[in-house]
Amino acid sequence: MSTTGDTDPMVRFASAGTARSTLQAWADGAYVLHLLTAVRDKGWTAFLTESRSVEDLAAYSGLTPERVADIVDVLEAYGVVGRREETVRLTAEFAALSADDAWVGLDELLDRIELTARLVPATAEAGPLPLAESDALVVARSSGGNSTRITRALFDQLFLPKLPELIDVVRTERWLDVGCGVAGSTLTLAGLFPELKAVALELVPTVAAETRLRAAAQRVADRVDIRTTDVRDFDERDAFGGAFWAQPFFPEATRAATLATILRALRPGGLLFLQEMEPVPDQAARPAYTMRRLVAQAQGIPFGRTAEELTDETMAAGFEPVRVAQTDFGRIVIVRRPG
Template identity: 35%
Template sequence: MSEQQPPLIEALGARGVIREWAKGAQTLAILEAVHRLGWLDTLREPTPLPDLTTPSWAPERTQGVTDVLKQVGVVTETAGAYQLTPAFAALVNGASGVDLESVLASVRLDLAALEKLDGTVPDLTGTEALIVAKDSGVVADPVTQMLYRSVYAAIPEVEAELAGGGPMLDLGCGIGGALLTTAQLYPHLKLLGVDIVPEVVAEAERRRDELGLTEQVQLRCADAQTLDERAVFKVAYWAQAFFPDNSRPGTLSALRRALTADGLLVLQEQPAGPTDVVQQGLRGIAAGRTAEELAAEARAAGFVLVRQVTTNLGNLAVMRNQQQ
């Protein structure tokens, strides 16, 4: 019996680890349920427990759910009343376009894809790609303007070109958060945003038109590799983290053609943990390239490094096109 005890203890320990992992999924399910019930809207204001209890819920269940929400930082409790923490209040309110519904929808897609890890993961539909774009994007408003103003201040050579009218190219523009914010900051700047998904481009167009930026911002649904502009743009931003590996060489070639001989390319590092690497790998994307790795990739394509800089949007590599 003593010889069997160590493996049993090891197995019990491993079972406990899996149970701990499961708590994250259980918490997510609880959050989605209370969101459907309308609790999160109610909890914008201090709410006593009885106001959350329904005829079909015993008070003990309500207490248990609020205990979970409190434990994971969704709500705080003061004098018997519960209220969203500032972070979750901002998310529920959709601060600058970062909203709970988009996050939850994107998480559902991630989990569904990982369930097919041992098989074939289908390509995202246009509707699903729009979900991802909304979760990754922001709306152009005074808050995002402040953020991007600080970023451009950290890369003055780029800022000078934008202030001079550009034009600027945004490859993988998504729903246009960065694109439209930049347009607001620089009224004389002309911009072209390109995305491959029609549904995403349509949403970006809707947001552009709503902001009255139709004359300033052009949008195009196309594969970035097929761009035929030559020596047009002074600045380009490449949302490289969303591009499959097999499209990267062709995209960099298109960028070299589209930029002027001394045009600037901005690349943004997107940190990734081990699960992100697996998740993105399902879509053929090697996630988590550092600014140094991005700079090396661009140098191999014919760009030269201007600088690497840390900003409020993370680490950037600024590259300059060479004479072609």
């Protein structure tokens, strides 16, 4: 690798060419994301869940067949659509991502990408990142996921068999979801276990309102009580057999008080579950990891705490360790209230 001290013109030219190629690769990915977002906004992704001709797309979009053909060429090159004879439609992968039963769908992902692209420049400015309620809803939708037959199957086959303690709790005792977002996990559990009785706490009114709509649509609103409140103001004591804390979304300044609230809310011996998020990746995935860390920490949110660090954090708040469970959703820390 050359340095800025190299004086050989050919070495400097080759070094600059490497940097140009890197920038172009970044730009190419950004361009296709902008195009995919644009055609999504115009309804193409929904329209292309069925096979369509270029002429069909031209009539639908109001563009010339030539322009449509060029757009289709790009989308095909990036694996978004595929051709068969004289028609085009979403590939199987993007059709699954766009389907109503997707865990996290194309719309949620594109909205989160657009939000992050807006936030990244602000990390180079002083002060916290500007997040509106609508932004919090985008984050909640793209992080919490939808409760669908897909998520129920994932939980039933891949997740819950590794967590028998959780199954016992939701079948017999009240469940507390702390920082629920759109409550994808709790609503999924409610669909799997008709015995479940839960309270879900969410700070942002817009997010809580959407979560209530989702609970009503799944006909579990009588069993999942969604409350708009700061967790630290929650005052039920000795009332829950188990709780889940969405710890990656809680700023450092709120974490100790939040854990104290959860400790009081659990009955003696009650269990708290936490998910390890963003473990340190291999070298190939590290560049994207560093960008996610930048955005999170610019919001004042601790990033990438390991299961061991989370165990230490909860023990400092008065919990006792139970175990760390390895699941297909990552490592789950299980601790309990003493007694």
